[in-house]
Amino acid sequence: MATDLRVLRQDDWDEWYDTLLRAFGGVPEPAEERALFRELTQTDRSLGAWDDDTCVGTAGAFRFRLTVPGGAAVPAAGVTMVSVAATHRRRGVLTSMMRRQLDDVRSWGEPLAVLTASEPAIYGRFGYGVGTFHVNAEIDTSRVRLSVPPGTDDVRLRYASPADVLGACEAVYARLVPRRAGMLARLPGWERLWLLDPESERDGASPLQCVLAERDGETVGYARFRIKPGWEPAGPRGTVVLQDLEALDAAAHAALWRFLFDIDLTSRVSTRGRPVGEGWQHLVSDIRRCSLLVRDSLYVRPVDVGAALEARAYQAPVDVVLDVEDVFCPWNTGRWRLTGDTKGASCARTEDAADLALSVRELGSAYLGGVTLDALAAAGRVRELRPGALAEASLAFASTAAPWLPHGF
Structure with missing residues (x-):
């Protein structure tokens, strides 16, 4: 039909x-x-x-x-x-x-x-x-404590209406976008997604709340969350349901997480879609009681292999010929010479002998630096054709911070 x-x-x-x-x-x-x-x-x-x-x-x-x-x-x-x-x-x-x-x-x-x-x-x-992963967590704040860095007590926290401070929150987010691969620059209108708060989707939790982190009158972070009350015979067992949290520095980050841990009548913080290796994961006293679950997040597909590889930088010098297979978009199939470093890159078709062979799917996984070419080779998805090429390329493609998609679309 x-x-x-x-x-x-x-x-x-x-x-x-x-x-x-x-x-x-x-x-x-x-x-x-x-x-x-x-x-x-x-x-x-x-x-x-x-x-x-x-x-x-x-x-x-x-x-x-x-x-x-x-x-x-x-x-x-x-x-x-x-x-x-x-x-x-x-x-x-x-x-x-x-x-x-x-x-x-x-x-x-x-x-x-x-x-x-x-x-x-x-x-x-x-x-x-799959090019990025994220972390879900159920943190037992009755048993887990935070060890915060110097300067945390210098951060002022205050409640604010989520709608009233939306602009300040978006300004913090915009400053963070260039810092981590995988983040999206929000187009006009997308900021309103964070204010959607229908009662039917709260699952018994409160309306959306917001706390700003400030230093010297400047907004340096924010957290948006809901409180889901709960009671047991032994006392209160409420949950802080974190929607999103962003901070410009370590002290503001720690201050916001400490606040979430210390909210009265709660004993758990529930959060979804946080970065792998985020700062709070290294501040907690007992990571096992945070029940971390790593999930796949953003899937990446180079549509123009040459332009995509030229668009990013590489954390170590690289000069490698990639033999790319792309059945669905055959214009990408063939050998590409990639040369680059921290300042930029060039990538063009070549007739030179290939150093690595892989499909466009593996190239997408490695593109943001969250999946290593070495790991893909261990799975048989990347083939090394020149000795030493895999180690060189895997190091160059890696990212210093795990790439992260901050929200779905």
């Missing part, structure tokens, strides 16, 4: 979005959340698959700038809202949308496509490799 694949029209958005929601279980979203995503959807970068007059497939691609090793903000297509109606499985709908979307991304001149996967098994065949 043939389907018609076309760019989304504004008048078709409601049916398109309802198709997406049904594919994810059919639970209606709160009105304010639906309204915001209607505003954020870039219809000229979104696709719908139609069977006669019925929408049976959806896919979008936000226009983002992604921080890469070295601090550059690189254009990247944020693949999102991908779904196929259960009535149209195994008919090539998803493949046709992925094909058209990657062709579009290339035509837009964006060297990277990135996504978060509801089902990781789906996207490897289209060249996406």
Whole structure:
């Protein structure tokens, strides 16, 4: 059965979005959340698959700038809202949308496509490799203590309305974006995502709260969270449900985490999507009682191998020829000579003998520095063709701080 694949029209958005929601279980979203995503959807970068007059497939691609090793903000297509109606499985709908979307991304001149996967098994065949991880934690604050650095007591904390201080929080976030690979520069409108607070999605917790960290009148950090009360025969067992926390320095970071640990009538901090190796993980007295769970996060796909590899810096000098296989985007297939260091890089096609062989999926995994080429080689996913090339390239591709995606899309 043939389907018609076309760019989304504004008048078709409601049916398109309802198709997406049904594919994810059919639970209606709160009105304010639906309204915001209607505003954020870039219809000229979104696709719908139609069977006669019925929408049976959806896919979008936000226009983002992604921080890469070295601090550059690189254009990247944020693949999102991908779904196929259960009535149209195994008919090539998803493949046709992925094909058209990657062709579009290339035509837009964006060297990277990135996504978060509801089902990781789906996207490897289209060249996406997991490039970042995050940490979930359930911290027993009745048993875990923090050892804070000097200067923590110099940070002033104060409660504020999340809406009233949104600008100050976004200014802190914007200063942090160039510091860590994987972070997204937020486009206008995205800041409102953090103020969505429907009662139906609080799971018994309080409305959203916010605390600012200040020093000499300057905002140097913030935490947004909810409190979920709980009681046992022995006393209070409330939970601090952390939504997000950002800080410009170690003292502000420690002050905010200490505050969360010390909130009255609580004995646990629950948090999702934090960076691997974040500072608080090295301040706690007992890491085992923090119940860390590492999960996959951002999937990365080079759409233009040469431009993508040139866009980032490398933490050690590198001169290596990569033999890249890319079945889905064959324009990337072939040998590429990459030369670079901390100041920048060049990458061009070459006829020289290859030093390493890998697919574009492995290149995507290694791109932000969160997955090493050495680890991929140990799994048989990267082949060393010149002795010593693997160690050289693996060191160069690595990132000093674990890359991190701060929020989904």
